[in-house]
Amino acid sequence: MSAATMRSRTPDRLCAEAVDMARAEAVAAAGEAAVGEHLGAVADGDRVVTHSFACLEPAYRGWRWAVTVARAARAKNVTIDETVLLPGDDALLAPEWVPWSERLRPGDLGPGDLLPTEADDLRLEPGYTGEDLPPPDSPLSEEMEERVAAEDADVTAGPPAAQPSPARASGTLAAVATELGMGRARVLSRYGLHTAADRWDESYGSGTAMAQAAPAACMTCGFLVPLTGSLRQAFGVCANEFSPADGHVVSLTYGCGGHSEAAVMPKPPRPAPPVIDETRVDPMSLRPDRPGDGPAENAAPGEDAAPAESTPPAEDRGRS
Structure with missing residues (x-):
């Protein structure tokens, strides 16, 4: 032992x-x-x-x-x-447990998945702070409180389409604010805007290999769909189906070979017209299998060949 x-x-x-x-x-x-x-x-x-x-x-x-x-x-x-x-002291151990919010990566969200957003997320800021409160008898106040409460509610089971949402009567201020994009409880903060811009510029910006070899930038391309707001000054959406950035947000300094003004497609070549020489006549024999039917081979150009002398048959020669 x-x-x-x-x-x-x-x-x-x-x-x-x-x-x-x-x-x-x-x-x-x-x-x-x-x-x-x-x-x-x-x-x-x-x-x-x-x-x-x-x-x-x-x-x-x-x-x-x-x-x-x-x-x-x-x-x-x-x-x-x-x-x-x-x-033991030198044992192989699994890595420490990491919360799901830190393990999540772009593209992990699938159909039917719900991704709760933290209340103190730096990418968002309040869209309705209550600083400009409407009058007590305004139909906007009560409805906006219901919408804010629905935004801050905990995630419930079921698909997003089955989640309850506050009613919005047509013609109210809340309905008009929703159409204008002003009825959201939280909006993108400056930090969230800058991080998104850095992420997009890294994927489709001037520093990529595709942009370095491009004949021109996206800001002069006809397939660029500009964005609205402050992002319009630096980004747009590519609408060229043959471009590797089709459907993606691209920087105005990005570029690819699918630029609308990269090159003009050459027209197909037109065949040359036929050449007809009218100064020379090429005689052709109608019966090349019968001798004597064609023109004289040694006839001078421009002169008609002399007719060949006919020989009478043997019977006619005896009578004469």
């Missing part, structure tokens, strides 16, 4: 000698192949000792099996208390 490791008290002799019993319990829990050599024993109390065995599992490097044995007062039998797997 290996030497026992002691803390503040001396281990009980019978419990410290129960190495085989502790090892058998560890083997029963993890298997023979997962339990290694005995690492030592520690006294946890009066007649309470914990035996440690090396863990041979590749996924638990540096861990140890801890089997605690105990003995009752004036008893000679040692019993098993518990068996656990504990990490």
